[in-house]
Structure formats: structure tokens, C-alpha cells
Amino acid sequence: MIRAVKHYVQDPKQKDWDDWAERLVFAMNTSVSVVRKETPFFLMHGWDPHTTITASLPTIRGDAEPEAYRWRLQVYQQQVYCRALNRDLVAAAIANRARRHNDQLPENDDERIKVGDAVWLYIDQVKPGVKVKLAHRWHGPFRVLSRPNDYSSELESRVRHTGKVYRFHAIVHDSRLKPRRIYLERPVEVLLNVPEIDFDEELALPDDSFLGGRPDRDDVLGSRPQVVAVRNVRYTEGTKEYEVQFHRGGPWIWEALVNIPPTELIYEFERVRLGFDRLAMMVQEELHPIEEEEVKDDG
Known part of the structure; x- marks a missing residue:
């Protein structure tokens, strides 16, 4: 030929x-x-x-x-x-495995993952050099965008890499997901028939340990403006600084941590950033970092 x-x-x-x-x-x-x-x-x-x-x-x-x-x-x-015969046996094995898996699922559809739920994603791959038993396998939480079928969910992932945020969607099987538990901040049950106890009398506190009233919030925090948003963090000469915003629609400025009034936004920002860093360990090989231009010294 x-x-x-x-x-x-x-x-x-x-x-x-x-x-x-x-x-x-x-x-x-x-x-x-x-x-x-x-x-x-x-x-x-x-x-x-x-x-x-x-x-x-x-x-x-x-x-x-x-x-x-x-x-x-x-x-x-x-x-x-x-x-x-081989094709028939393989088809029968696949159908039997699918039937056993579906039998283990809850009968009530309300107990399954729904659109809008916050879920944790299980990733069994670990970055080379990291101990498997010490690595974090559950990443997230992620928000469920849609349900293509009864056994998978579409998630939106955000990864921070080289100063930028990458966003991509992934369809994951429900066996690798688990819903995030949402704990209530305050109790909702009403306690009835509670005996009245005078804690001050039981503790035998001195009379000078009481204040005339509850201190004002402004007296405790002072006249410093409160942070309304946190966007980024950096280290400058050993000082940890955050890029914060003190007024809605105002400018973003870098402020040292010691000068920022106590706020829950700092804790929430650090928690989300830690989740991004853990997930970046899994996907950093798929992303192409931005090559920095070399600065030539004329001298």
C-alpha cells in the first residue's frame, strides 16, 4: 500500500x-x-x-x-x-451497582443537597511533599448553583493565585459532598419554669465590683471609625496590614492591624483566605502563573 x-x-x-x-x-x-x-x-x-x-x-x-x-x-x-456476553455482564454489573447506591440514598428528597446550600468538597489528591494524614481533604464551603441531575451538583469555585481570583464551575458527584452545618448564634427555645437565682448573692461579690450602668459602646471603642469591608492583606517590614474601607463607597486604604478597631470582618476574611489557600494547593498546577517581567539594571 x-x-x-x-x-x-x-x-x-x-x-x-x-x-x-x-x-x-x-x-x-x-x-x-x-x-x-x-x-x-x-x-x-x-x-x-x-x-x-x-x-x-x-x-x-x-x-x-x-x-x-x-x-x-x-x-x-x-x-x-x-x-x-461480556457486554451484557458489564451492563448488569453497572445497573446492580447503581441500584445499590440509590438504595442507600435517603427516600425524602428534602434531606438531599438543594440549590443554594453550602457544601464541603472532598478532594483526595494531596500536594507532593504533604503528609496524607495531615492534609486537609474537605475544602470549601462552596455554594450549589444548580442540580443537573439527582446525583450531581454544580459548584462555583474561586481560587486566589498570584494576586488574582480565578473562578470556574465544576460538576461534582454527591458522594464527594456533604452539607455544611449551620449553627444558630442564639438559642431559639423558650425555657419554662426556670428557678430565679441571684448570682450576685451566690458569688458573694463585693459592693465595689458593680458599675452604675452598662458602659457605652463609644466609651469603650472610642471615636475611631469602624471597618465596613476588608479586601486584602500584606506584610510590610514585619507589620501585618489590611486593605480596609471605613465608609461605604469610600476609598480603600492600607491600615496596620494594631490600628484597626476590633471587628468580626478580620476573622471572617482570614477564614475565607485560609480556605482559598488550601484549595489552591490542589489546583495550582492547572493554573498558569503570570510571568513577571525582569527589570534590567542600567548601572
Whole structure:
């Protein structure tokens, strides 16, 4: 077949492509496959092709050739039967495994993951050099954007890398997700028949340990403005600084941690940043960092 292609390419005009195409197709159909150990022509028709050359040559058939041909047909039929049986067994195993998995799911749909829930994502891969038993496997939490089907969820992931935030969506199986527990900040149950206890009398506190009233919040915190948003963090000469905003719509400024009034926004920002850093360990190989331009020194 390669010789025929070379001979066809040698012609500068190549107008007899229809003659060579027929010969090339016949050569491909009569070539023995490395995988099946048979020619495509025999697998399609069940017998070998006869050309004018084989018709002109003397035959070498004997009594043993029909038996060999019959044996080849039997082997081919057994292979076809085994492949069909293999497909049926694999399909039955997949259906049985899916049925066992669905039986373990809760019958009530309300107990499953719903759109808008906060979930944790399980990633079994660990960055090289990190101990498996000490690595964090559950990352997040992530928000469920949609439910393509009953057994998977679409999540929105954000990864902070090289000063930028990358956002991508991923469809994950529910077996790798678990809902985030939401604890109430204050008790909602009303206690009835609670005995009245005077804690001051039980503790026997001195009289000078009481204040005239509850101190004002402004007296404790002073007149310093309160932080309304936190965006970034950096270290400058050993000092930890945050990029904060003291007024809605106001400018973003860098302020040292010691000068920032106590606020829950700092704790929430550090918690989210820690989750981003842990997830970045899993996906940093897939992201291409921005190459910094080299600054040449003229001196």
C-alpha cells in the first residue's frame, strides 16, 4: 500500500486518483489487523477475497483446508459470542451497582443537597511533599448553583493565585459532598419554669465590683471609625496590614492591624483566605502563573 501511494504521488498531474483509490481500499481491506489477527474483508464477509492473480495460480487446496476454514469460523463465532456476553455482564454489573447506591440514598428528597446550600468538597489528591494524614481533604464551603441531575451538583469555585481570583464551575458527584452545618448564634427555645437565682448573692461579690450602668459602646471603642469591608492583606517590614474601607463607597486604604478597631470582618476574611489557600494547593498546577517581567539594571 505504501508503494502504491508513492507511485501515485510521483505523477505531477495525479489525474488517475480514482484507479489508485480502488486499489488502496482493496489493499486496506485485505491487510491483516494486528489486534484481530484477521483481515477486515474476512470479518465482514466470512471468506477471503479472490483476485485474478490467485485465480491464475495453481491451487494448493487439500483435505485439511476445509477443516481449518471451519475451525476459523468456529473461533470467530465464539469470539463474537464472548464479546456479546461480556457486554451484557458489564451492563448488569453497572445497573446492580447503581441500584445499590440509590438504595442507600435517603427516600425524602428534602434531606438531599438543594440549590443554594453550602457544601464541603472532598478532594483526595494531596500536594507532593504533604503528609496524607495531615492534609486537609474537605475544602470549601462552596455554594450549589444548580442540580443537573439527582446525583450531581454544580459548584462555583474561586481560587486566589498570584494576586488574582480565578473562578470556574465544576460538576461534582454527591458522594464527594456533604452539607455544611449551620449553627444558630442564639438559642431559639423558650425555657419554662426556670428557678430565679441571684448570682450576685451566690458569688458573694463585693459592693465595689458593680458599675452604675452598662458602659457605652463609644466609651469603650472610642471615636475611631469602624471597618465596613476588608479586601486584602500584606506584610510590610514585619507589620501585618489590611486593605480596609471605613465608609461605604469610600476609598480603600492600607491600615496596620494594631490600628484597626476590633471587628468580626478580620476573622471572617482570614477564614475565607485560609480556605482559598488550601484549595489552591490542589489546583495550582492547572493554573498558569503570570510571568513577571525582569527589570534590567542600567548601572
